[in-house]
Amino acid sequence: MAIIEVKQLTKxxxxxxGRALPLLEQGWSKEKxxxxxxxxxxxxxxxxxxxxxxxxxIMGLSGSGKSTLVRLLNRLIEPTGxxxxxxxxxxxxxxxxxxxxxxxxxxxxxxxxxGLFPHRSVLANAEYGLEVQGVDKKERTRxxxxxxxxxxxxxxxxxRPDQLSGGMQQRVGLARGLANDPDILLMDEAFSxxxxxxxxxxxxxxxxxxxxxxxxxxxxxxxxDEALRIGDRIALMKDxxxxxxxxxxxxLIQPANKYVERFVEDVDLSKVLTAAHVxxxxxxxRPERGxxxxxxLMRDSGVSSLYVASNEMKLQGVVTADDAxxxxxxxxxxxxxxQREIPRVRPETLLNDLFELMSATHLPVxxxxxxxxxxxxxxxxxxxxxxxxxxxxxxxxxA
Amino acid sequence: MNIPKIPIGxxxxxxxxxxxxxxxxxxSFIHMIIGGMVTGIETALTFLPAIVLTIVIAALAYWIGxxxxxxxxVVGLLLIDNLGLWAPSMQSLALxxxxxxxxxxxxxxxxxxxxxxxxxxxxVTPVLDFMQTMPAFVYxxxxxxxxxxxxxxxxIASIIFAxxxxxxxxxxxxRQVSEELVEAADAFGSTPGQKxxxxxxxxxxxxxxxxxxxxxxxxxxxxxxxxxxxAQGVGxxxxxxxxxxxxxxxxxxxIAIVIIAILLDRLTQKLFKTKQQN
Numbered sequence: 218m219a220i221i222e223v224k225q226l227t228k229x230x231x232x233x234x235g236r237a238l239p240l241l242e243q244g245w246s247k248e249k250x251x252x253x254x255x256x257x258x259x260x261x262x263x264x265x266x267x268x269x270x271x272x273x274x275i276m277g278l279s280g281s282g283k284s285t286l287v288r289l290l291n292r293l294i295e296p297t298g299x300x301x302x303x304x305x306x307x308x309x310x311x312x313x314x315x316x317x318x319x320x321x322x323x324x325x326x327x328x329x330x331x332g333l334f335p336h337r338s339v340l341a342n343a344e345y346g347l348e349v350q351g352v353d354k355k356e357r358t359r360x361x362x363x364x365x366x367x368x369x370x371x372x373x374x375x376x377r378p379d380q381l382s383g384g385m386q387q388r389v390g391l392a393r394g395l396a397n398d399p400d401i402l403l404m405d406e407a408f409s410x411x412x413x414x415x416x417x418x419x420x421x422x423x424x425x426x427x428x429x430x431x432x433x434x435x436x437x438x439x440x441x442d443e444a445l446r447i448g449d450r451i452a453l454m455k456d457x458x459x460x461x462x463x464x465x466x467x468x469l470i471q472p473a474n475k476y477v478e479r480f481v482e483d484v485d486l487s488k489v490l491t492a493a494h495v496x497x498x499x500x501x502x503r504p505e506r507g508x509x510x511x512x513x514l515m516r517d518s519g520v521s522s523l524y525v526a527s528n529e530m531k532l533q534g535v536v537t538a539d540d541a542x543x544x545x546x547x548x549x550x551x552x553x554x555x556q557r558e559i560p561r562v563r564p565e566t567l568l569n570d571l572f573e574l575m576s577a578t579h580l581p582v583x584x585x586x587x588x589x590x591x592x593x594x595x596x597x598x599x600x601x602x603x604x605x606x607x608x609x610x611x612x613x614x615x616a
Numbered sequence: 617m618n619i620p621k622i623p624i625g626x627x628x629x630x631x632x633x634x635x636x637x638x639x640x641x642x643x644s645f646i647h648m649i650i651g652g653m654v655t656g657i658e659t660a661l662t663f664l665p666a667i668v669l670t671i672v673i674a675a676l677a678y679w680i681g682x683x684x685x686x687x688x689x690v691v692g693l694l695l696i697d698n699l700g701l702w703a704p705s706m707q708s709l710a711l712x713x714x715x716x717x718x719x720x721x722x723x724x725x726x727x728x729x730x731x732x733x734x735x736x737x738x739x740v741t742p743v744l745d746f747m748q749t750m751p752a753f754v755y756x757x758x759x760x761x762x763x764x765x766x767x768x769x770x771x772i773a774s775i776i777f778a779x780x781x782x783x784x785x786x787x788x789x790x791r792q793v794s795e796e797l798v799e800a801a802d803a804f805g806s807t808p809g810q811k812x813x814x815x816x817x818x819x820x821x822x823x824x825x826x827x828x829x830x831x832x833x834x835x836x837x838x839x840x841x842x843x844x845x846x847a848q849g850v851g852x853x854x855x856x857x858x859x860x861x862x863x864x865x866x867x868x869x870x871i872a873i874v875i876i877a878i879l880l881d882r883l884t885q886k887l888f889k890t891k892q893q894n
Contacts, residue, residue: 288799291803316805317805317807319805320802320803320805325804326799326800326804328796328799328800329796330794330796332796332797332800334797334800334815336818336819345801345804345814348814349804349806349807349810393804397804403803
């Protein structure tokens with residue numbers, strides 16, 4: 218269910234900005250409006266909806282309007298036109314009192330340069346949102362401590378923000394955002410000011426945190442790697458317009474236009490695509506079948522090995538043509554000749570982590586779920602083809 | 617061509633008369649308040665013998681600025697007493713403190729308003745420029761006609777002359793609070809009042825204190841000028857020495873003012889710094 222629905226959301230900067238709306242309606246470009254109406258279009262008719270518990274990434278280069286867009290959601294910047302529906306209620310139409318309540322209860326924010334209050338302790342920073350709501354001292358300290366514990370800052374509550382490292386400061390920012398227990402957390406380039414290594418840790422921690430607290434997160438970034446790593450869905454912005462919205466895979470594999478294509482062309486696909494993307498349907502055989510059937514199957518489908526799986530698709534092993542011939546000669550069952558030690562990976566394994574495994578074996582790698590049920594197999598050719606940028610067949614159907 | 621003189625002078629006098637006619641009671645009320653404040657502070661300062669007050673101030677100086685400040689306070693204040701300038705110095709101090717307190721009470725809120733509204737800032741800034749550049753003697757005259765002779769018009773003149781730094785630096789200090797912090801306060805649903813008291817004023821405090829320090833110094837510089845309209849105090853000693861060409865007496869009174877100035881300056885500066893470190 219959508220927790221936020223954005224319709225035709227537009228922000229134009231300048232005097233009497235409303236006059237730009239009909240011009241945009243007529244399809245005037247951002248440049249033309251800047252030149253002839255002396256107005257700056259920040260966000261141009263953005264449309265999207267965000268599901269509850271989703272991590273929605275808004276990505277774009279600087280000047281693309283992404284920071285403006287996120288501020289329209291909690292009206293730190295007043296929209297010029299359009300709607301922001303939070304659980305069906307239009308934020309744009311809220312009175313200042315309603316807006317204050319919305320900001321206090323429903324939507325938190327984490328800032329690029331942390332935005333911590335330097336004159337307050339870590340705890341007092343985390344308490345801020347509760348303090349302005351008038352929550353009593355004991356209760357707000359309890360909840361702020363919980364939030365600090367959640368981000369791993371227990372024991373630091375009496376320090377000043379400037380005594381902490383960048384990564385820790387942003388944890389304080391995160392704790393402050395979480396302490397009110399909002400439904401939505403806006404994160405504006407929250408990790409951009411951090412060192413690359415710390416940044417990766419924070420991304421990982423955010424994902425773990427998200428798994429526990431199940432907040433809806435709107436995450437702004439200019440970094441594609443970051444977007445791909447943490448986003449459930451990504452909206453790509455250019456010149457105030459959302460040019461594509463999709464899952465990381467959709468954006469990589471089917472870029473909507475040249476701009477997106479150029480944006481994603483430098484991405485190391487091996488760190489994005491997973492085994493699930495390149496796997497294909499395996500040729501299988503039930504363990505109770507005889508070697509003769511196995512050989513026939515191999516001949517029919519032109520493969521040199523078969524995967525042995527029981528009723529529930531539970532992977533038992535693999536049988537090659539040589540194994541089957543031997544079984545036929547020595548009158549053994551498939552279960553007795555099959556190779557049980559076969560390389561297996563999970564569907565979410567990155568291609569990057571598959572390379573080593575694949576170079577060590579002549580067999581295709583089996584893709585299995587947590588119950589060891591066979592989902593598919595990965596052959597070397599499919600991996601190379603995917604890395605070369607060729608479209609991968611949807612869901613890994615038979616190539 | 618003969619352009620008639622624009623009657624600015626007459627206009628000002630007309631306004632003066634008009635204010636006198638219709639706002640007489642208001643001025644009397646202000647006179648009463650300010651007069652009361654000065655007398656109260658002066659009584660408090662002269663209630664204790666000079667030596668006791670010296671010790672109190674030295675103790676305060678020690679608490680705020682360690683022993684060097686304390687030593688200076690003891691030596692300086694004893695010197696003032698020795699020169700026979702204790703009572704007039706306390707009178708001047710009462711004038712300065714009254715003017716400073718009122719200037720801060722008026723100046724900080726005005727500065728806050730300037731910071732929150734560009735319109736207010738655009739109106740206030742030229743007024744401040746006017747107040748600071750207009751020779752102080754000029755507004756002694758209307759001050760006298762509204763508040764008669766004595767210490768009260770001196771306080772008023774001092775406030776007018778000394779208030780601009782407090783207003784300007786309060787405005788500046790609040791405007792300097794980074795955009796992101798203000799956004800953070802807004803994003804968590806602060807009311808404007810909460811934003812002001814929990815964020816803007818605390819962060820602007822060093823800048824505001826610098827303004828207050830300047831205000832105190834400027835109002836101290838007004839004690840001699842105030843003495844021309846009958847404000848008693850060490851300033852009157854300077855004024856008298858100047859008019860009678862008595863270099864020695866003028867120098868003695870001048871030293872007393874310098875000592876008070878240094879004490880006020882260091883104490884207010886240090887008071888703030890120690891507060892910040894805690």
